[in-house]
Amino acid sequence: MRTRLRQLGVQGVQARTFHAAALRQLGYFWPRVVGGAPPRILEYKAPAVGEAARRLGVAVDRVAVRDLSSEIEWAKVSLVTAEDYERACVAVDRETPAGYDPTTIARLIASYEEVKTERGVIDFEDVLLLLGEMLRSTPAVADEVRRQYRHFVVDEYQDVSPLQQFLLDQWLGGRKELCVVGDPSQTIYSFTGATPHHLLTFSKTYPGAHVLRLVRDYRSTPEVVTLANRLLASTGRRRGPGAPLELIAQRPSGPPVAYTAYDDDESEAAGIAARVGRLVEQGVPVSEIAVLYRTNAQSEAFEQALADAGIGYLVRGGARFFERKEVRDAIVLLRGAARSADPDQPMPEAVRDVLITVGWAPKPPAARGAVRERWDAMQALVALADDLPEGATLPDLVAELDERASAQHAPTVEGVTLASLHAAKGLEWDAVFLAGMSEGLMPISLAETDDAVAEERRLLYVGITRARERLELSFARSRHPGAGRRASAPGSSTGCGLTTRRTAHDAHGPRAGVAVGRPGFSWRRPAHGRVRPGAVRVVARVALGRGSGD
Numbered sequence: 001m002r003t004r005l006r007q008l009g010v011q012g013v014q015a016r017t018f019h020a021a022a023l024r025q026l027g028y029f030w031p032r033v034v035g036g037a038p039p040r041i042l043e044y045k046a047p048a049v050g051e052a053a054r055r056l057g058v059a060v061d062r063v064a065v066r067d068l069s070s071e072i073e074w075a076k077v078s079l080v081t082a083e084d085y086e087r088a089c090v091a092v093d094r095e096t097p098a099g100y101d102p103t104t105i106a107r108l109i110a111s112y113e114e115v116k117t118e119r120g121v122i123d124f125e126d127v128l129l130l131l132g133e134m135l136r137s138t139p140a141v142a143d144e145v146r147r148q149y150r151h152f153v154v155d156e157y158q159d160v161s162p163l164q165q166f167l168l169d170q171w172l173g174g175r176k177e178l179c180v181v182g183d184p185s186q187t188i189y190s191f192t193g194a195t196p197h198h199l200l201t202f203s204k205t206y207p208g209a210h211v212l213r214l215v216r217d218y219r220s221t222p223e224v225v226t227l228a229n230r231l232l233a234s235t236g237r238r239r240g241p242g243a244p245l246e247l248i249a250q251r252p253s254g255p256p257v258a259y260t261a262y263d264d265d266e267s268e269a270a271g272i273a274a275r276v277g278r279l280v281e282q283g284v285p286v287s288e289i290a291v292l293y294r295t296n297a298q299s300e301a302f303e304q305a306l307a308d309a310g311i312g313y314l315v316r317g318g319a320r321f322f323e324r325k326e327v328r329d330a331i332v333l334l335r336g337a338a339r340s341a342d343p344d345q346p347m348p349e350a351v352r353d354v355l356i357t358v359g360w361a362p363k364p365p366a367a368r369g370a371v372r373e374r375w376d377a378m379q380a381l382v383a384l385a386d387d388l389p390e391g392a393t394l395p396d397l398v399a400e401l402d403e404r405a406s407a408q409h410a411p412t413v414e415g416v417t418l419a420s421l422h423a424a425k426g427l428e429w430d431a432v433f434l435a436g437m438s439e440g441l442m443p444i445s446l447a448e449t450d451d452a453v454a455e456e457r458r459l460l461y462v463g464i465t466r467a468r469e470r471l472e473l474s475f476a477r478s479r480h481p482g483a484g485r486r487a488s489a490p491g492s493s494t495g496c497g498l499t500t501r502r503t504a505h506d507a508h509g510p511r512a513g514v515a516v517g518r519p520g521f522s523w524r525r526p527a528h529g530r531v532r533p534g535a536v537r538v539v540a541r542v543a544l545g546r547g548s549g550d
């Protein structure tokens with residue numbers, strides 16, 4: 001978003017996640033409203049949840065703590081307090097995790113809040129809750145924020161949680177200068193409490209809102225778009241506000257979608273690395289290629305295979321760019337250089353001079369692994385310097401880096417992107433490999449309810465629609481040689497052609513490959529009569545006083 005704003009020549013617009021924006025504002029106003037420094041943010045809930053359980057005498061193991069932490073998160077982003085938790089569970093027919101009954105979880109939520117308060121810490125959800133409550137209850141702060149921010153655009157609005165909506169409402173303060181963009185077919189964060197409800201009811205909330213249906217797909221070839229449309233058509237849903245749009249491809253035809261079956265995970269990773277190598281030879285820029293998978297644990301095989309093939313890669317959502325030691329060191333040096341910059345030296349040249357002192361070189365090192373990653377990170381800084389508009393200075397670059405660091409907006413590293421399907425949301429590449437398209441991985445075995453399977457389907461839809469030109473789907477028949485797996489074709493008793501053909505490139509998907517959208521394709525349909533999450537909206541109760549445990 002920030003890159004696109006810059007390309008449009010737009011300056012001064014703040015583009016941030018809800019969380020980053022809230023964190024900044026909370027940090028700014030806290031000393032004035034509450035006094036002192038804002039509380040430390042808990043990076044992980046688990047220790048506090050474990051302590052809360054211990055206090056209540058509730059037996060937990062590591063997995064239970066993880067599940068209970070997610071449940072507390074769900075309650076908080078859904079604006080469900082400990083007192084309301086049991087009622088909310090009944091209202092949304094919620095299955096409680098790890099076999100704990102709603103009463104126990106409600107007590108656990110209360111105990112968890114106590115533990116945090118005693119330790120003087122807050123969690124990620126508290127950042128939004130506290131800021132929202134501060135804006136709601138402190139008119140001077142609300143006026144100041146609302147004067148500064150007059151127009152709002154929310155992207156990916158189908159995945160906004162009730163908590164984010166609460167904060168957005170506070171930012172708006174009843175104004176209507178709001179534009180939201182979303183696609184209900186790309187709702188992929190329901191499990192965390194996000195909901196397309198706000199998108200689907202937008203016209204009711206804002207009568208007279210101008211609604212534009214974006215059906216023209218400028219991103220992908222007709223081959224990719226056809227597959228995406230067929231996947232959605234397989235839901236059988238045609239009408240109503242959440243009914244999928246049928247996209248109309250605008251680009252000329254491209255290569256057929258390819259489907260490949262491999263013997264095991266290792267062969268799949270090696271096969272994809274080889275395909276990537278061939279694409280690079282054919283002139284596809286390496287940064288225009290992505291390998292997408294369902295779970296982060298799958299990345300390792302691809303990292304190994306790409307490293308073996310000598311192809312650079314970056315893992316999205318891996319070590320955060322701005323937290324890498326070499327990046328932090330480089331920024332310190334660039335900041336120093338910015339103070340005494342020679343006005344006659346072009347900025348990109350000055351950046352190179354600085355980075356050479358910390359080990360950057362114009363050519364990538366022969367070594368792989370950590371050495372190469374270090375070079376890639378510094379090269380990304382060089383590329384960013386080159387990309388800034390002509391005449392930009394070192395102080396401009398440092399300001400850009402500061403802005404990006406606070407928004408966790410890493411510059412592009414030259415390499416194949418490895419990303420989970422969730423982390424690929426909103427992005428696009430010329431060539432996309434969707435790996436691990438087998439039962440149990442996609443849809444993931446954890447998806448046991450119809451709603452969960454429907455969400456998996458939307459996740460696959462997100463994956464498919466990331467590809468501009470080339471899309472290749474694959475699966476491995478087994479994890480290791482021996483054990484068997486079926487290609488992803490839930491509900492089909494026969495699996496699909498992938499299981500009988502070792503390598504298949506097929507323009508017509510149905511015969512070979514993930515059997516998305518073929519006639520008779522029968523992923524279970526979402527349950528009817530789902531309760532709208534908005535129905536359990538409960539006003540957050542958060543006290544702003546330091547040490548207050550409410």
Ligand SMILES: Nc1ncnc2c1ncn2[C@@H]1O[C@H](COP(=O)(O)OP(=O)(O)OP(=O)(O)O)[C@@H](O)[C@H]1O
Nearest residue numbers: 181183186214217218219220425426427428465466
């Ligand atoms: N009117 C247009 N003409 C030509 N290209 C366009 C047009 N609109 C968008 N595009 C291109 O189509 C691609 C997809 O656009 P964009 O990323 O805005 O879509 P999106 O709706 O946000 O997609 P998603 O939510 O699926 O990520 C981009 O490469 C963009 O540059």
